Amino acid sequence: MDGHNLAGQRENNAVAQVIISFLKYEEYALKEVYSLRVKKWESISERQKGMIPNYTEYLANLKTSIQENAKFFKSVAEYAMQSIKIEPEEIVRPSDMDMSKTCSLLTQVYREWSAEAISERCCSHSRLIQFLRTVEPSKTDILIPGCGTGRLLVDLSQLGYNCEGNEYSYHMLLVSQYFLNAGLTQNQAIIYPFIHCFSHWKGNEDQLTPIKIPDIEADSLKKGMGSMSICAGSFVDCYGRNQGTKISSHYTFSKRMQMSRAKAENSKDVVITQFFIDTGPNILDYLDTIVHVLKPGGIWCNFGPLLYHFESDHGVETTYEVNPYSGFQDKINDSTPLMGLELSSDAIISIATNRLNFKLIQRESGILSGYGRYTGPESCAMPGYMCHFWVLKWTPSGEL
Amino acid sequence: MDGHNLAGQRENNAVAQVIISFLKYEEYALKEVYSLRVKKWESISERQKGMIPNYTEYLANLKTSIQENAKFFKSVAEYAMQSIKIEPEEIVRPSDMDMSKTCSLLTQVYREWSAEAISERCCSHSRLIQFLRTVEPSKTDILIPGCGTGRLLVDLSQLGYNCEGNEYSYHMLLVSQYFLNAGLTQNQAIIYPFIHCFSHWKGNEDQLTPIKIPDIEADSLKKGMGSMSICAGSFVDCYGRNQGTKISSHYTFSKRMQMSRAKAENSKDVVITQFFIDTGPNILDYLDTIVHVLKPGGIWCNFGPLLYHFESDHGVETTYEVNPYSGFQDKINDSTPLMGLELSSDAIISIATNRLNFKLIQRESGILSGYGRYTGPESCAMPGYMCHFWVLKWTPSGEL
Numbered sequence: 001m002d003g004h005n006l007a008g009q010r011e012n013n014a015v016a017q018v019i020i021s022f023l024k025y026e027e028y029a030l031k032e033v034y035s036l037r038v039k040k041w042e043s044i045s046e047r048q049k050g051m052i053p054n055y056t057e058y059l060a061n062l063k064t065s066i067q068e069n070a071k072f073f074k075s076v077a078e079y080a081m082q083s084i085k086i087e088p089e090e091i092v093r094p095s096d097m098d099m100s101k102t103c104s105l106l107t108q109v110y111r112e113w114s115a116e117a118i119s120e121r122c123c124s125h126s127r128l129i130q131f132l133r134t135v136e137p138s139k140t141d142i143l144i145p146g147c148g149t150g151r152l153l154v155d156l157s158q159l160g161y162n163c164e165g166n167e168y169s170y171h172m173l174l175v176s177q178y179f180l181n182a183g184l185t186q187n188q189a190i191i192y193p194f195i196h197c198f199s200h201w202k203g204n205e206d207q208l209t210p211i212k213i214p215d216i217e218a219d220s221l222k223k224g225m226g227s228m229s230i231c232a233g234s235f236v237d238c239y240g241r242n243q244g245t246k247i248s249s250h251y252t253f254s255k256r257m258q259m260s261r262a263k264a265e266n267s268k269d270v271v272i273t274q275f276f277i278d279t280g281p282n283i284l285d286y287l288d289t290i291v292h293v294l295k296p297g298g299i300w301c302n303f304g305p306l307l308y309h310f311e312s313d314h315g316v317e318t319t320y321e322v323n324p325y326s327g328f329q330d331k332i333n334d335s336t337p338l339m340g341l342e343l344s345s346d347a348i349i350s351i352a353t354n355r356l357n358f359k360l361i362q363r364e365s366g367i368l369s370g371y372g373r374y375t376g377p378e379s380c381a382m383p384g385y386m387c388h389f390w391v392l393k394w395t396p397s398g399e400l
Numbered sequence: 401m402d403g404h405n406l407a408g409q410r411e412n413n414a415v416a417q418v419i420i421s422f423l424k425y426e427e428y429a430l431k432e433v434y435s436l437r438v439k440k441w442e443s444i445s446e447r448q449k450g451m452i453p454n455y456t457e458y459l460a461n462l463k464t465s466i467q468e469n470a471k472f473f474k475s476v477a478e479y480a481m482q483s484i485k486i487e488p489e490e491i492v493r494p495s496d497m498d499m500s501k502t503c504s505l506l507t508q509v510y511r512e513w514s515a516e517a518i519s520e521r522c523c524s525h526s527r528l529i530q531f532l533r534t535v536e537p538s539k540t541d542i543l544i545p546g547c548g549t550g551r552l553l554v555d556l557s558q559l560g561y562n563c564e565g566n567e568y569s570y571h572m573l574l575v576s577q578y579f580l581n582a583g584l585t586q587n588q589a590i591i592y593p594f595i596h597c598f599s600h601w602k603g604n605e606d607q608l609t610p611i612k613i614p615d616i617e618a619d620s621l622k623k624g625m626g627s628m629s630i631c632a633g634s635f636v637d638c639y640g641r642n643q644g645t646k647i648s649s650h651y652t653f654s655k656r657m658q659m660s661r662a663k664a665e666n667s668k669d670v671v672i673t674q675f676f677i678d679t680g681p682n683i684l685d686y687l688d689t690i691v692h693v694l695k696p697g698g699i700w701c702n703f704g705p706l707l708y709h710f711e712s713d714h715g716v717e718t719t720y721e722v723n724p725y726s727g728f729q730d731k732i733n734d735s736t737p738l739m740g741l742e743l744s745s746d747a748i749i750s751i752a753t754n755r756l757n758f759k760l761i762q763r764e765s766g767i768l769s770g771y772g773r774y775t776g777p778e779s780c781a782m783p784g785y786m787c788h789f790w791v792l793k794w795t796p797s798g799e800l
Contacts, residue, residue: 036737036740037737037741039736039737039740040736040739040741042733043646044646044682044684044741045646045721045731047644048688051751051756052684197711198739198742199705199707201745202744202765203744203747204744204747206744244447246444282444284444284451287451305599306599306780311597311599314432333443335439336439336443337439337440337443339436339598340437341444343452344601345601346602351451365778378765380706380766380786380787382785384783386600386779386780
């Protein structure tokens, strides 16, 4: 088996592990979410049980909702299995992290593919589209790193833009493949996206709200005027600089990725980072990568909070520089903290304009946006995040 | 050493452990917060270092801020040490949880004792006080379970109400003792309450904002018209029913607590739960306890979110019933989940009115309240919680 096949096999195993986590959702959620609550209920005194007579009915509804979600995950898994031959002996059992990511996909699907979350999506889309109106769609190549389950890709390709998504998570990738290609009809499926959150509810029925998905006809994607594709992998690995970037868990030195990166240079008119820029352990690698893929005069639009994902992660990774000709490793740091470099928005804008030849076109701070928020009457769900929006133009030769 | 002294000794050890966690704050924060970020900075390439030339200055300011916070914790510890003789050989080393609680005290102190957080406090105080205006202060005994570092106690006793606080956390208790009794002058001390959060900042200087505390003259407490005291321990253990409550980590069967609970019965005119009702593993025990302490016609005011603290806690505890005469243990459940019984606000109100003889006086949902939120211009800090407010009157004989 050569290096490329080996990588392909590893990839297949990773995909298989996610597929298994979809198939095991029901077993996991019944055990970790439902059964523990039944046990708690059983443990209280008869007198206290009499105080909440409707609780058993609530628990029964919770169980049914889990089973309904399991149907959704099963159909995503079945669609995915058509594209990969799972070899059971090589399958790693899904970790708790895999299962937790599977559960949180429900929020992501709600956010991206329900009518109820339109106002949430509009919060960023309206700002992005207001800017995009100033450019000619058919001549505009857009890159969307962290494209999630693909909704923004669809919406922009429908407007005629040529869109390329990039996503690191196989959980997201398998779901996006399902929504983009499985030919779903409008409101074909039902999920219960809120059942994994037990706090903040005004009424039990709010938590148990069924949501129809998708809100748009999946088939309409095929009629999209712009092109659409998704590249799997880390943003920095797929699109970053070939020189001057330290090797890390998100950046490798394989021939295949070197070629991918060389091809990406100066290739995009617009990079849109939406709920993405805060996701990596080194935001400077993200900034370098954005510069690397933009054409001169290209645009970087950002919308989202600065909720640095590694802020509290006490893990470390090995980073080092490498000589592209000899492969010699230099400046090895085998315990680089994952936390750190949590830049403020002022700092990011300052680096972009003072060090990376960007010109600030537009900026807005403190935009409250829900994130998978239940929107029923008198909702007490967590309000969401205070988001930052900016538009920066890359002007390497001082042009405007 | 008899049982009471043994309990006293255990209590002293617990207090000592918290005091040590205050004294070790600087060492802990420099190691876990500051040094890891220095290490990350050192690990990036020279080229990337050149992109953020001000970062070393930022790190130096972060270090200074930690050292300033350490001065605050040192003075709280020194004041506390006057009240307890620490015997070093019995001191348990503070856990990571102890240290994490110490760091989060900065948020609590900011919330309760700074002028900057007035609008945050007013969000609940204004509603409570509007109701309290309808009763005669000198004839009103108020109980505030989960009184934190004591600010609401002070504010209400200044208005003439007789206030008793109750708090389970020694971290909180030592800080409340300091603010209530150490004779601090207005703006005497400075803390940097935001430095343990690295996300969401518009500018670095926002994170490094110094805050003067306290905003009120600590000595004015002595002139309070109402009485003021704080009882240490679990709400259910100190004030709960003596019969029909299952023994748990929050409810014991000692003679001392039985006497405390007997004394508490029908003793209060008002119970105020503020950011508290969601903190225990069995909210029904809280409801029982509120009923137990209220006089007929008494009032329960609640303000806060329903952010159930044990929602994601996979731990278990042992619970059982006990015969008060024989001490015989019955209905033992040695693996009661901590999670569970996360009631919606509708469910709580329904239990109160349909099962516990409360009458609903006032109710409001979806009140956005900051929680230790930085309030500077264009703040992008997390918005806070959607809070519930209700006033319920206990009418056991149908009286209004």
